[in-house]
Amino acid sequence: MKKWLTIVLIFSGLSVFSQNEEIDLETFAERLFQVQDEDVAYEDIYESLLLYYTNKLNLNNVEPEELASLYILNPAQLSNFFNYRDRFGNFLSINELQAIPEMDLETIRLLLPFVTVEESTTDNRPLVKRILEEENNYFLIRYSRRLEEQEGYTAALPLDTTFVEDENGNVVDTTTTAPTRYAGSPNKIYGRFRTSHRDDFSLGFTFEKDNGEQFSFDDGQKGFDFYSYHLLLENKFGFEKIMLGDFQLQVGQGIVFGAGFNAGKGAETVNTAKRNSLGLRPYTSVLEAGFFRGAGLAKKQGDFELTIFYSDIKQDGSIQTDTTFSDFEEFVNSIQNTGFHRTPNELESRDQITEQSIGGVLHYQPHRRFSIGISGLNSQYSRPLQRRPNNYNQFEFKGDHNYVTSAYANYTWQNFTFFGEAARSKSGGIGAVGGLVASLSKTVDMAMVFRNYDRDFHSFYGNAFSENSRNINEQGTYWGVAIKPNRQHKLNVYYDRFKFPWLKYQAEAPSVGNEWLARYSYFPTRQVTLYAQVRQQTRQVTVPNENLNVLADQVKRNYIFNVNYELRPWLQLKTKVQSSTQDEADVSTKGFAIIQDVNFDVWKLKFNTRMALFDTDDFDNAQYVYESDVLYAFSIPAYNGTGVRSYAMVRYDLIRDVSIWLRYARFTFRDREVVGSGLEESQGKTSTEIKVMLRVKF
Secondary structure, three states: OHHHHHHHHHHHHOOOOOOOOOOOHHHHHHHHOOOOOOOOOHHHHHHHHHHHHHOOEEOOOOOHHHHHOOOOOOHHHHHHHHHHHHHHOOOOOHHHHHHOOOOOHHHHHHHHHHEEOOOOOOOOOOHHHHHHHOOOEEEEEEEEEEOOOEHHHOOOOOOEEEEEEOOOOOEEEEEEEOOOOOOOOOOEEEEEEEEEEOOOEEEEEEEEEOOOOOOEOOOOOOEOOEEEEEEEEEEEOOEEEEEEEEEEEEOOOOOOOEOOOOOOOOOOOOHHHOOOOOEEEEOOOOOOOOOEEEEEEEEEEOOEEEEEEEEEEEEEOOEEOOOOOOOOOOEEOOOEOOOOOOOHHHHHOOOOEEEEEEEEEEEEEEEOOEEEEEEEEEEEEEEEEOOOOOOOOOOOOOEEEEEEEEEEEEEEEOOEEEEEEEEEEOOOOEEEEEEEEEEOOOOEEEEEEEEEEOOOOOOOOOOOOOOOOOOOOEEEEEEEEEEEEEOOEEEEEEEEEEEEOOOEOOEOOOEEEEEEEEEEEEEEEOOEEEEEEEEEEEEEEEEEEOOEEEEEEEEEEEEEEEEEEEEEOOEEEEEEEEEEEEEEOOEEEEEEEEEEEEEEEEOOEEEEEEEEEEEEOOHHHOEEOOEOOOOOOOEOOEEOOEEEEEEEEEEEEEEOOEEEEEEEEEEEEOOOOEEOOHHHOEEOOEEEEEEEEEEEOO
């Protein structure tokens, strides 16, 4: 009776939300990423985010790990959510979220694009019929290209002539060769089909041809350069999951299996500190590395769940035969993950190494607040891997076989969640991460993370919390705090101190560093939001000093001020100013960008536009700024040099199930007559890209 009274009060006196609210991807991204840069695999994060968007979590059966993986709810809100559901039973409406203690309206609005309320019902139709008649499906095709002619696509390239001379300087021979150019056209083509229903099935395929790659059926090529595909069956034939095709795993704190939506350090200073175990997940991205291809099974028995898989996948790598530094007659320097197959060298490196992997996870969860598990991955390579030795990479992986095993645990006590994972690779190197997230009061949340990754720890599918892009050669401690005294004000702060016990790139001795961020957000009304952010990162790098190289502090500071305001329901404006400075060995450089967005709707058309001015001294001060793009595309270009960046995008919903996007974006530089370098070089002051996409729902 009490629950029904609560529902009546919600519908009569409080705001009622629409379950069809669209996600504001730009706001969501800026909340998670402190300063955009080139070290983050945004496409992978974005794909995971869209997986939730297209397959909403059902609040009536969602598990804590799934709900926490959105990085929206703090520990107290998560605890109160499940306590409420345990006490009152299934949700009757999305509006019922307002009845949960400490669940404020702004948090609910962030949740809305990713959750739904449905009664759990059994669909007895045959699987094939459910797949064919599923409403949540789509096919899209996307085309993009640079308009300026780049060097790699020049129709008539001059021949390169090499002259051979004798000891007297006389020419005795000449060799004429055609210079390197791209094998294909500058057109980039991407397509995808997906149909899915949460807790039932997911079926899809993706294909892509990058700029410069060839569309061909010659020499064994099957049209497009890259294909990805998957079939996921859930709760079928006695298994929780049956996975075929391309997939990833997200387990523990991500030391062994770290796929999925792992944002790391950012303006969301607390909720992103902890990873969440989600198990087998379909792989739908076009990043041509970092996934498995094969089959996987997940079987649950009581409180135990066992996941096993097998993968056999081709990887790119350049074959080497220089035995002066190698223990092998033939080897590969490293696995190449760019996915580009445009030039003769890139084509020659394609699929040169086969990786066979066997892995598994045993997960034990006797109740919602406690879980523990073990995981392992064994990988065999058809050719050994060995980097060309230098001072800092002496402890990198070497050989044709690697394995890594780990143990992990999570425990929640009231509003405190403790977590950790420790792993060991074949080399004997140890990787470990642990910490806690907690709600200290109604207004204060905090997080702490400790990590230690040995210089010889080798985990190729890990993505645990770290400063480096890989979990190797690092020790660190992270503190994060979020203070929200009321609906209008919020302060996020973190401080991270890290150490690199061994040499690393650009640091010819063990080094230390630290990073901190402070972000103040103000929400005077629902139509107006603003934030101001400061971030400082200090690292030690090698600099010349007379006859010796020494370590010196490299200090980089980033500043952002942003205002969003909705003048009308159909007209939104956004103004952003961001700048950076870098100090290194008594040399100071700087850069800034001023950005103005105007987004508006007219009839069936939705427009996103931008005009930005930027001026940077060097690439170290390039301004990375999120840009609105067509659906399922993610754009954070570097504003570098002096010039103007502008774009305009329009979406037209032709009919209910057919949508068209058109995007035109241009850099106009004032400090150069040539844009790019090498095969990417083009004459003139501009760099222009067009993009067209068609999406059809069936």
